[in-house]
Amino acid sequence: xxxxxxxxxxxxxxxxxxxxxxxxxxxxxxxxxxxxxxxxxxxxxxxxxxxxxxxxxxxxxxxxxxxxxxxxxxxxxxxxxxxxxxxxxxxxxxxxxxxxxxxxxxxxxxxxxxxxxxxxxxxxxxxxxxxxxxxxxxxxxxxxxxxxxxxxxxxxxxxxxxxxxxxxxxxxxxxxxxxxxxxxxxxxxxxxxxxxxxxxxxxxxxxxxxxxxxxxxxxxxxxxxxxxxxx
Numbered sequence: 001x002x003x004x005x006x007x008x009x010x011x012x013x014x015x016x017x018x019x020x021x022x023x024x025x026x027x028x029x030x031x032x033x034x035x036x037x038x039x040x041x042x043x044x045x046x047x048x049x050x051x052x053x054x055x056x057x058x059x060x061x062x063x064x065x066x067x068x069x070x071x072x073x074x075x076x077x078x079x080x081x082x083x084x085x086x087x088x089x090x091x092x093x094x095x096x097x098x099x100x101x102x103x104x105x106x107x108x109x110x111x112x113x114x115x116x117x118x119x120x121x122x123x124x125x126x127x128x129x130x131x132x133x134x135x136x137x138x139x140x141x142x143x144x145x146x147x148x149x150x151x152x153x154x155x156x157x158x159x160x161x162x163x164x165x166x167x168x169x170x171x172x173x174x175x176x177x178x179x180x181x182x183x184x185x186x187x188x189x190x191x192x193x194x195x196x197x198x199x200x201x202x203x204x205x206x207x208x209x210x211x212x213x214x215x216x217x218x219x220x221x222x223x224x225x226x227x228x229x230x231x
Contacts, residue, residue, distance in 0.1 A: 028061060030064065030068070030070065030071050030072055030073050030074075031052065031055050031056050031059065031063075031073040031074060032052075032073070032074050033048055033049065033052045033074045034048045034051065034052070035048070036048050042081075042112065043081055044079065044080050044081055044112075044115060044116040044139060044141060045077055045079055045081070045141060049077040049141070050079075052074060052076075052077060053076055053077055053079065056073060056074075056076050056170075057076075057170075059073075063169075075166060075167070076166060076170045077141070078139075078141075078144070078164055078166055078172045078196070080116060080118060080137070080139045080141075080146075081112060082196075082199040083110045083118060083120075083137070084110050084111060084112050084118070085109075085110060085225055085226065086107065086108075086109050086110075086225070086226040087107070087108040087109075087110065087223045087224060087225055087226060088105075088106075088107060088223075088224050088225075088226055089104070089105065089106040089107065089108050089122065089124075089221055089222065089223050089224075090103070090104060090105050090106075090221070090222055090224075091103075091104050091204075091219055091220050091221035091222055092104065092219055092220075093127070093206075093218060093219035093221075094217070094218065094219060096188075096208055096210070096218065097183055097184040097185075097186040097188060097210060098154070098183060098184075098188070098208075099127060099128045099154070100127050100128050101127065102126055102127025102128070103126050103127060104124060104126045104127055104219075104221065105124070105125055105126040106122055106123055106124035106125065106126070107122070107123050107226075108120055108121070108122040108123075108223060109121055109122075110137075116138065116139040116140070116141055117136070117137065117138055117139075118136075118137040118139075119134070119135065119136050119137065120134070120135045120137065121133070121134050121135075122134075122135070131152065131153045131154050132152075132153045133150050133151065133152050133153070134150070134151045135148055135149065135150045135151070136148070136149045139164070144163055144164050144165055145161070145162070145163055145164065146161070146162065146164045146174050146176070147159070147160065147161045148160040148161075148176070154183070155183065156181050156182070156183045157181065158178050158179075158181060158190065159178060159179045160176040160177070160178050160190070161176060161177065162174055162175045162176035162177060163175055171195070171196065171197060172195075172196040173193050173194065173195050173196070174193065174194040174196075175192075175193050176191065176192060176193070176194070177189070177190070177191040178190040178191065186210050186211055187210070187211050187212065188208065188209070188210055189208070189209045190206060190207065190208055190209075190218065191206070191207050191209075191215065192204060192205050192206035192207055192218075193205050199225070200224065200225040200228045201222065201223060201224045201225065201228065202222075202223045203220060203221070203222050203223075204220065204221045204222075204223070205219075205220045206218040206219055206220070206221070
């Protein structure tokens with residue numbers, strides 16, 4: 001039997017639920033890439049892509065992926081201009097036909113040339129004689145494909161290419177392979193992944209195959225923006 005006391009409590013609960021419902025905000029609109037191709041001087045991404053990234057980063061709710069259908073947000077665009085600057089590089093590499101094993105340390109300076117083209121000079125020391133690597137980077141932002149042409153002062157050239165993809169959280173990975181090249185009388189192939197966790201650091205994991213042998217680990221290198229301490 002519903003007593004007056006129970007009825008009063010029920011009335012309070014109903015009122016409370018109604019109040020909460022009234023305060024619940026409407027589902028926010030999806031963040032979508034606006035149509036258009038407006039170039040921005042000194043940038044790889046278009047004005048529309050830069051605006052998309054800014055709007056996504058300003059969200060106070062979790063991003064919604066493709067599973068949300070029409071209400072899903074477009075993914076963050078990889079911005080290669082984050083590569084521009086001075087980077088401290090360190091890691092450990094095993095012995096290989098490319099050189100002895102040891103702790104590697106270096107400084108990489110990256111600059112923007114034009115559009116989605118960049119160049120860098122990496123100065124390396126720490127194992128064997130010092131050497132340098134001059135790199136030309138080309139990024140196809142529409143296909144999500146990055147190519148790196150690396151001229152190594154040790155006497156060989158490497159061409160790396162592969163898809164660069166990301167997730168709703170803004171983490172990106174470049175999965176690449178090299179064309180076969182010869183050094184120290186050995187036929188060498190490299191493959192790996194470059195993981196971009198933030199604009200201030202990225203990690204490169206590598207594997208090597210010699211004379212069509214099995215793929216084996218070839219170390220992990222870290223790029224940290226100059227002035228950003230290692231964690």
